[in-house]
Amino acid sequence: MFECRGQQRMDSAAALPSAPPIRVLLVDDHPVVRAGLRAMLAEAPAAPGLPGQEAVDVVAEAATGEEAVRLVVRGEPQVDLVLMDLQLGDGIDGAEATRRIRAVGEFPVLILTTYDTDADILTAVEAGAAGYMLKDAPPEQIHRAVRDAAAGRTALAPEVAARLMGRIREPLPSLSAREVQLVELLATGLSNRAMAKELFISEATVKTHLIHVYQKLGVDNRVAAVTEARARRIIRS
Amino acid sequence: MFECRGQQRMDSAAALPSAPPIRVLLVDDHPVVRAGLRAMLAEAPAAPGLPGQEAVDVVAEAATGEEAVRLVVRGEPQVDLVLMDLQLGDGIDGAEATRRIRAVGEFPVLILTTYDTDADILTAVEAGAAGYMLKDAPPEQIHRAVRDAAAGRTALAPEVAARLMGRIREPLPSLSAREVQLVELLATGLSNRAMAKELFISEATVKTHLIHVYQKLGVDNRVAAVTEARARRIIRS
DNA sequence: CCGCGGATCAACCGATCGGTGGATCCGCGA
DNA sequence: TCGCGGATCCACCGATCGGTTGATCCGCGG
Numbered sequence: 001m002f003e004c005r006g007q008q009r010m011d012s013a014a015a016l017p018s019a020p021p022i023r024v025l026l027v028d029d030h031p032v033v034r035a036g037l038r039a040m041l042a043e044a045p046a047a048p049g050l051p052g053q054e055a056v057d058v059v060a061e062a063a064t065g066e067e068a069v070r071l072v073v074r075g076e077p078q079v080d081l082v083l084m085d086l087q088l089g090d091g092i093d094g095a096e097a098t099r100r101i102r103a104v105g106e107f108p109v110l111i112l113t114t115y116d117t118d119a120d121i122l123t124a125v126e127a128g129a130a131g132y133m134l135k136d137a138p139p140e141q142i143h144r145a146v147r148d149a150a151a152g153r154t155a156l157a158p159e160v161a162a163r164l165m166g167r168i169r170e171p172l173p174s175l176s177a178r179e180v181q182l183v184e185l186l187a188t189g190l191s192n193r194a195m196a197k198e199l200f201i202s203e204a205t206v207k208t209h210l211i212h213v214y215q216k217l218g219v220d221n222r223v224a225a226v227t228e229a230r231a232r233r234i235i236r237s
Numbered sequence: 238m239f240e241c242r243g244q245q246r247m248d249s250a251a252a253l254p255s256a257p258p259i260r261v262l263l264v265d266d267h268p269v270v271r272a273g274l275r276a277m278l279a280e281a282p283a284a285p286g287l288p289g290q291e292a293v294d295v296v297a298e299a300a301t302g303e304e305a306v307r308l309v310v311r312g313e314p315q316v317d318l319v320l321m322d323l324q325l326g327d328g329i330d331g332a333e334a335t336r337r338i339r340a341v342g343e344f345p346v347l348i349l350t351t352y353d354t355d356a357d358i359l360t361a362v363e364a365g366a367a368g369y370m371l372k373d374a375p376p377e378q379i380h381r382a383v384r385d386a387a388a389g390r391t392a393l394a395p396e397v398a399a400r401l402m403g404r405i406r407e408p409l410p411s412l413s414a415r416e417v418q419l420v421e422l423l424a425t426g427l428s429n430r431a432m433a434k435e436l437f438i439s440e441a442t443v444k445t446h447l448i449h450v451y452q453k454l455g456v457d458n459r460v461a462a463v464t465e466a467r468a469r470r471i472i473r474s
Numbered sequence: 475c476c477g478c479g480g481a482t483c484a485a486c487c488g489a490t491c492g493g494t495g496g497a498t499c500c501g502c503g504a
Numbered sequence: 505t506c507g508c509g510g511a512t513c514c515a516c517c518g519a520t521c522g523g524t525t526g527a528t529c530c531g532c533g534g
Contacts, residue, residue, distance in 0.1 A: 030351075030372045032379070036273025089373065114267075135267045136326065142269070175479065189461025191520070204483050211523065212480095220522075221490095222460055224426025413510065428490070442512050448493065449510095457492075458520090475534100482529075491520065497513075504507085 021057035022150045023078060027097065028070040028085040029114075033135070034061050037083065037112075040139050041146065056146055064088055067098030072101050079107065081150045084129075086113040086120055095120075095127040102128035112142070116159050123233070131155030153210040175216055175234060182209045184235050187226045258294035259387045260315060264305040264334065265322040269402075270372070271298050272318065274349075277376050278383065293383055301325055302334030309338050316344065318387040321366075323350040323357055332364040339365035347386040349379070353396050355471045356417050363414065368392030400470075412453055412471060419446045421472050424463045 024041065028034050041056040059077045062068035065088050072082065082101055086094035098109045108130035113120065116134055130149045133142060134157045134227055145155035175183065185195045192210070196203045214220055217228045229235045261278065265271050278293040296314045299305035302325050309319065319338055323331035335346045345367035349375035350357065354372055361369055368386045370379060371394045393401070412420065422432045429447070433440045451457055454465045466472045 007398055030273075031374070031376055032270055032273040032277060032349075032372050034273070036267075036269040036271070037378075039272045039276040040269060112269075127340045135269050139267070139268055139272075178481070186460060187464055189456060189458055189464055191458070193520085201481085202483055204485090205481070207522080208482080210521090214522085219426060221426055221428070222521080223423060223463055226460055226463065227424055398504090415511070430490085438511085439513055441514060444492080445512080451492080459491080477534090478532090480530085483527075485526085486524085487522100489520105489522075492518090494516085496515090499512075500510085502508090504505100 012163055019033045021055040022146065023057050023080045024146065025068065025071060025079040025082045026058055026061040027063075027065070027082060027088070027094070028061075029063050029089040030085075031063075033085070034063075037142075040142065054147060054150075056143070064090075065094065065100075068097050068105075069100045072107060081146060082107055082109045083112055083146065084109050086111060086115070086124065095123045097126040097231070098124065098129055108149045108152065109216070110145060110155060112145075116157070120233075121160055132160045133157045134159060175213060175229075179209055179213050179216070180234060181208065183210035183213060183225060183229045186213075186222055187229070187235055238463075259383065260290040260294050260296045260317045261383065262305065262308060262316040262319045263295055263298040264302070264319060264325070264331070265298075266300050266324070266326040267322075269302075269345075270322070271300075273378075277379065291384065291387075293380070301327075302331065302385060303335075304327035306337045306341075307335050309344060310341055319344055319346045320349055321346050323348060323352070323361065332360040334367055335361065335364040345386045345389065347382060347392060348456060353394070353400065353470070354471050354473045355400065355412070355469075356421055356473065358397055358400060359414050359417060369397045371396060378391075385424045412450060412466075416446055416450050416453070417471060418464045419443065420462060423447070423459055424466070424472055458460065 026034050026037055028037070038058050038061075041058055043228055059079060060071055062071055062154070068082065068084070072079070079134065082098075084094045084098055088094055092100075094111065094113065101109055108163065109128065110131040110133065111124045111129045112133045112135060113124075114135050116132075121132055130152075131145055131154055133145045133155065137145075137157060141157070145157075148155040152201070181199070185198055192203050192206045196206045199206070210222065210225075213225055217225050217232075219225050219228050226235075249254055249340070263271050265274070271329055273296050275298075278295055296316060297308055299308055305319065305321070319335075321331045321335055325331055325334070325380065331348065331350065335348070338344055338346055346365065347368040347370065348361045348366045349370045349372060350361075351372050353369075367389075368382055368391055370382045370392065374382075374394060378394070382394075385392040399410075418436070422435055427435065429440050429443045433443045436443070447459070447462070450462055454462050454469075456462050456465055463472075
């Protein structure tokens, strides 16, 4: 790993002054993915001097959210952009790491993850992400997104953009606090009667709540409701 | 079984004849992961001449299961090992692709995926996988696994091996493959009748299986069964 | 003020589920 | 060879659930 990154700094005779490389911090718990991004970003079609074609330089890596935050807080090495996965195994997740990184400075954070569920996208945007890309994107898209995010522009994968538009046009009906409470108990496997006792309400009320939950989640039984609620991150785990 | 794997063909004049590289077919729907594996396997600590230290050569890649099967059937380029992800987006999944590849010849298939639930492991082993590794494994482990699998040895991640051992020693009653299958469908919210149709068995059989599942998991209804199965990593969330 | 939505409750009915008690078939190992 | 466990199936019953059609109460905002 002693490659000379930074050919740009020795362009004494170059007619076109090359732009400084974009310094990136990789955050992913999978060594395979980090290696892939490193390789993919290294072989960037660097066109020195052309704006929007800066080289990309991976100057640091982190396998956990905590490590990423520590690196950013330390400020060494300096980075221009954080490339962050959302699923980081144990410890804090990518959204929480993004939130903390945003709290310490003006680092743009580009999310690069596998899933494009509403819950994931919303929490990421809420946490202050500068962009949201999917891992199955072709290299060119990822390149573009890195440069866009580093330049302060929002970088959204087409699928993600479409999903956000869809939510604005047709917002999903959200569960009331009481209904969420019901679903949480439901997930533990309680019967209607047991839930009624737990919440000091009648069984009839429980059934009414559940029917509303089914309608809002677009399902027709309790198992599907729990699964859907999990998928939408309405309940944890 | 008697494949001439090649170290014998050392007809060169070199004092330490280098073993032929292991030719690998990568199957993963994520370009990032493919790039990562390519880089990771390329920078293998190739120690020519030492058995078990052959170089690894990625000679082909596929983004879908169908494409992988097509490549293997065509037989060009020749490969010694297939490195397969289980989650392949649309189309057939990694387990089904493995099954079809095993059907056409003696290619060892090494699964390299993210999750280590019973359901994933069981279907992969059933499909004829020669090994099961996790993507968060360090490069050395992946290297070793590739070489082991190519040499006809079984390559299991420690977590996976432990899980399989646990199933054999069974301190707590473990679900049969069929029962795991049932719980997976159960988690999607299907009714008994729907599950019966899905599995081409009668509703009575479904109920029998479910009762066994309840007994083994120590629960008395389907929601609790799904939650418990998730907690025990029998199925994936 | 009045409407609206959320929370609460009741009666009712068909569908589904949980559980019992059987049964047959098959493969695998003692 | 025999037994055992897994997978398959059947009939039956009470319990529970999904869904409908009502209803009352209350707080909030136009």
